[in-house]
Amino acid sequence: MTAISVQHLHPALRAALWMAGALLSFSAMAVGGRELAAELSTFQILFFRSLIGLPLVALVALRYGGATQLRTRRLPLHLARNVSHFGGQYGWFYGLAFIPLAEVFAIEFTVPLWTALLAALLLRERLTRARLAAVALGVAGTLVILRPGMGLVHPAALAVLLAAFGYATAHTLTKKLVSTETPLAILFYMTLIQLPLGLIPSLPDWTLPSPERWPWVLAVGISALTAHYCMARALRLADATVVVPLDFLRLPLIALIGALFYGETVTWPLALGSALILAGIVVNLRAERR
Incomplete structure (x- = not known):
């Protein structure tokens, strides 16, 4: 299919194609x-992830x-966001x-539920009945x-559960950053800050990957x-109520791979447990759409 014909597709279908790439x-990344x-070690995996992503x-x-894309006056907030995100990444890769694999992804899907709680605490967003129901179902x-x-x-x-909370904290802080920072700046400082966070703990037991592992790196x-x-491209083409449910396909896909x-x-x-967590997210999405 040519690029021209793809542009003529319905935006929701184009969003689904982008989500297929995300899935x-x-x-x-999980495999x-x-x-x-x-x-x-998990620290080394995170180091190589940032080493490749930064350039x-x-x-x-x-x-x-x-x-101009990378200019920032909020470096402390970037630092706080990335310490939380790094902790989430560590727990996620450790769990893998x-x-x-399916259990890792299922527990990770509690991230939107913890984000709702943290947004109420840190951003003073309303904690509606639907959000409380979603959190209860997630728990x-x-x-x-x-x-x-x-x-x-x-x-x-338990590490993956803590990782979900770390991701939720990072997402909440990202909401504070997006008002002044470009998406590229957020990604750049993510890889820049997390590079030494992965490198320093790796040094005592440093091991170079064998040649057959480099493709996985x-x-x-x-x-x-x-x-x-x-x-991000999918969210630009369709509402979150369309895109987020497509992300749920990660669970059966990774279960099949496992x-x-x-x-x-x-x-x-x-x-x-996965059904209860996903039901909570759907309840919240439907309420937000109304």
Whole structure:
């Protein structure tokens, strides 16, 4: 299909095509993280992610405005956002190494629910009945997946839950940044600040990836950027009420990948808990649309 014919498609369909790119990017990043965990520490994976992303973002910024794209007077807020985001990334990649891929994605889907709570606390946004219902369903779904009291909860699952909270904090701070900062500036300072955060803890046990792992290093670094780019393009073409539900397809897609390549199975608690979490998000989206 040519670029001209794509432009004639309905915006919602074009948004769906961009979301397909985001879904493939998130899945590639997850599989890359799982493959790299066999040789590299989580800090090293995050270091290489930023090392690849920084020059790519810088080149794009130079192409579209140079220093004017990257100018900021809110460096402390960038720092706070990226410490939170780095913590989220660490928990997410750590979880990929130890628990099923679908479980990582299911717990990660609580991010919008924690964001609603944090936005009420930090941005003074209204905490409506629909948002409270969404949070309650999300908490219930998380408890079903983790099943506290039914046995030892895997530390990696708790790490991913903390990662979701870290992501939610980063998203909330991003809302404060977007009023003055360009998207490229936010991406640039993300990779710049997180580069030393990944490098310094990696140095005591530094290991170079073996030659067969380098393609996965590139996959993680590039897919991390393309995932956010594709989602941003989708959100420009269609409402969040259209785009966000498409993101839910990540869960069955990564479950299929986990089953085909790693022999993972989807348990009933995981399926039920995921359904509760996604139901909470849908309730919130429908209420926001009204």
